[in-house]
Amino acid sequence: MSKLLAFVTVAVIAQQAIAVPVWGQCAGINYTGSTVCDAGTTCVFVNNYYSQCQPGGSPVPTTTFNPGSSTTVTSTTPIPTNPGSGLNGKFVARGKKFWGTCADSSLLNNAANTAIIKSDFGQLTPVNPTSRGSFSFSGADALVNWAVSNGKLIRGHTLVWHSQLPSWVSQINDRNTLTSVIQNHISNVAGRYAGKLYGTSEILNEDGSLRSSVFSNVLGESFVAIAFNAARAADKTAKLYINDYNLDSNNAKTQGIVNLVKRVNASGRLIDGVGTQMHLSAGGAGGAQAALTALASTGLEVAITELDIAGGAANDYVTVLRACLNTAACEAITSWGVRDTDSWRASTSPLLFDANYRPKAAYNALIAAL
Numbered sequence: 001m002s003k004l005l006a007f008v009t010v011a012v013i014a015q016q017a018i019a020v021p022v023w024g025q026c027a028g029i030n031y032t033g034s035t036v037c038d039a040g041t042t043c044v045f046v047n048n049y050y051s052q053c054q055p056g057g058s059p060v061p062t063t064t065f066n067p068g069s070s071t072t073v074t075s076t077t078p079i080p081t082n083p084g085s086g087l088n089g090k091f092v093a094r095g096k097k098f099w100g101t102c103a104d105s106s107l108l109n110n111a112a113n114t115a116i117i118k119s120d121f122g123q124l125t126p127v128n129p130t131s132r133g134s135f136s137f138s139g140a141d142a143l144v145n146w147a148v149s150n151g152k153l154i155r156g157h158t159l160v161w162h163s164q165l166p167s168w169v170s171q172i173n174d175r176n177t178l179t180s181v182i183q184n185h186i187s188n189v190a191g192r193y194a195g196k197l198y199g200t201s202e203i204l205n206e207d208g209s210l211r212s213s214v215f216s217n218v219l220g221e222s223f224v225a226i227a228f229n230a231a232r233a234a235d236k237t238a239k240l241y242i243n244d245y246n247l248d249s250n251n252a253k254t255q256g257i258v259n260l261v262k263r264v265n266a267s268g269r270l271i272d273g274v275g276t277q278m279h280l281s282a283g284g285a286g287g288a289q290a291a292l293t294a295l296a297s298t299g300l301e302v303a304i305t306e307l308d309i310a311g312g313a314a315n316d317y318v319t320v321l322r323a324c325l326n327t328a329a330c331e332a333i334t335s336w337g338v339r340d341t342d343s344w345r346a347s348t349s350p351l352l353f354d355a356n357y358r359p360k361a362a363y364n365a366l367i368a369a370l
Contacts, residue, residue: 019036019037019039020037020053021038026043026053027043038053041054042054054149086119086367087120087363087366087367088100088122088123090367090370091333092122094325094370096324096325096330096331096332096333097123097153097332098121098153098333098334099120099121099122099123099333100122100124100125100153100155100335101117101124101125101334101337102124102125102126102157102306102335102336102337103117103124103125103126103127103143104126105139107338107342108142108143108146112357113342114146116338116339116353116357117150117338118150121152122153123147123152123153123154123155123332124143124146124147124152124153125154125155125156125157125306125334126139126140126157127157155305156189156190156238159185159186159189159190159231165214169181171214172214172218173218174218175218175219178214178219178223179226182215182223182226182227182230183226183230186234187230187233187234189234190231190234194234194235194236221263224242224260224264225270228240228264228270229270232270239272240270240272240273241272241273241274241305242261242271242273242274243274243276243277244257244275244277245277245306246277247274247276247277247278247291247295248280248284248287248288249288249290249291250287250290250291250293255294257274257295258274258294258297258298261300265300272300272301273301273302273303274295274298274302274303275305276291276295276302276303276305277304277305277306277307277336278304278305278306278309278320279306279307279308280307280308280309281309281310282309282316282348283311283313283316284309285309285316285317286319288320288324289319289326289327292304292323292324292327292330293327295329296327296328296330301329301330301331302329302331303331303332303333303334304320304324304334305334306334307335308335308336308343308351310348310349310350311348311349311350312340312349312351312352312360312361312362314361314362314364314365315365316362317352317362317366318362318365318366318369320333321333322369335352336350336351337351338352339351339353339354339355340355341355352366
C-alpha cells in the first residue's frame with residue numbers, strides 16, 4: 001500500500017518565486033515553498049498545515065485540527081458532494097451513499113484518472129498514508145483536500161492493522177504502553193481529519209478466531225474496543241467500520257466477525273458498520289448476497305470496501321451490485337482502483353476500465369443494471 005502525495009519544494013531563483021501549479025501546496029505550517037499560484041488559480045486555506053492553489057479561488061469548506069488542543073474547528077459551510085453523471089450518480093439514485101475508488105499520489109496527478117474519478121466515483125479511499133512521536137501528513141492532506149474541493153466523500157483506511165507495522169510497535173509487550181500507542185496514533189490521525197471522514201482491519205483468521213498480532217497477543221480482544229473508543233473520541237461524526245477480507249460468503253470468518261461485532265457492541269454501540277473487502281476470484285461473486293445478509297444481521301450498515309474481481313467479468317460485477325441493491329443495510333461500494341494497469345492485481349484485469357481508461361463490458365453492464 002503506497003505512500004500518498006509527496007510535494008516538490010519550489011525553488012526561488014533571482015528572488016522571483018516560481019508559480020505553484022494548480023492543486024499544489026502554497027502555504028501551511030512548516031511549508032517553505034512558493035506562495036505564488038499559477039495564473040487563474042488562488043491560494044485557498046484548507047487547514048493549518050495546508051493551503052492549495054485552486055482554480056478560481058472560492059474557499060472550500062474546512063475542518064482544522066489544532067495539534068495543541070483537542071478542539072476541532074469546523075466551518076459553517078457544508079462539505080459538498082458531487083455524485084457525477086456516471087456510475088456513482090446512478091448508484092446514488094438507487095438510494096445508496098456512494099460508489100467510490102482509491103487513489104495515491106501518482107493517480108491524483110494523472111488527468112485521465114482524475115477525470116474518471118470526477119465523473120464516475122463519489123468517494124476516495126487513500127491507499128495508505130502515515131514512528132513514534134512523528135507523523136507525516138502531507139500526502140493524506142493532499143488527498144483529503146482534493147476530495148473536498150471536488151465534492152467527494154472520504155473513507156479513512158486504516159487506523160489499526162496487523163501488517164506494515166514499524167518494528168518498535170511489534171516489540172511492545174506491555175498492555176499500558178500498547179494501549180497508549182493505539183490511542184495516540186488514532187487521536188493524531190483521526191483527529192486531524194475530524195469532520196471530513198465518512199468512515200480496524202483484517203483481525204480474524206479464516207476460521208473466525210482472532211488473528212495473532214501484537215494487538216491481540218498483548219491486549220486480547222479488548223484492543224478492538226480500545227481502538228473504536230479512541231476513534232470516537234477523536235471524531236464524533238465519522239462512521240466507524242470494522243473491515244476484513246474473505247467475508248465473501250456466509251463462511252466461518254463472516255460468522256466470526258458478526259459475533260465479534262455483537263460482543264463489542266453489547267454494552268453500547270462502538271462499531272457503526274462492517275466492511276467486506278471482496279477481492280474476488282473469477283466466478284466468485286455467488287456468495288456475495290449471503291455474505292451481505294449475514295453481515296447485516298449485526299443491525300449495522302454494511303459496505304463493500306475494496307472490490308475487484310479477477311477477469312472483471314460483467315456477470316460477476318452485476319451479481320455483486322444486485323446483492324448490495326437487495327440488501328437495505330448495504331450502503332456503499334468502493335472499487336479498488338480505476339483501471340486495470342494500476343491495480344495491485346493488474347495481471348488479472350480486475351477493474352472497470354482498461355489500460356487506456358476505456359470502460360469495459362463490466363462497467364457498461366453495471367450502468368445498464370442501474
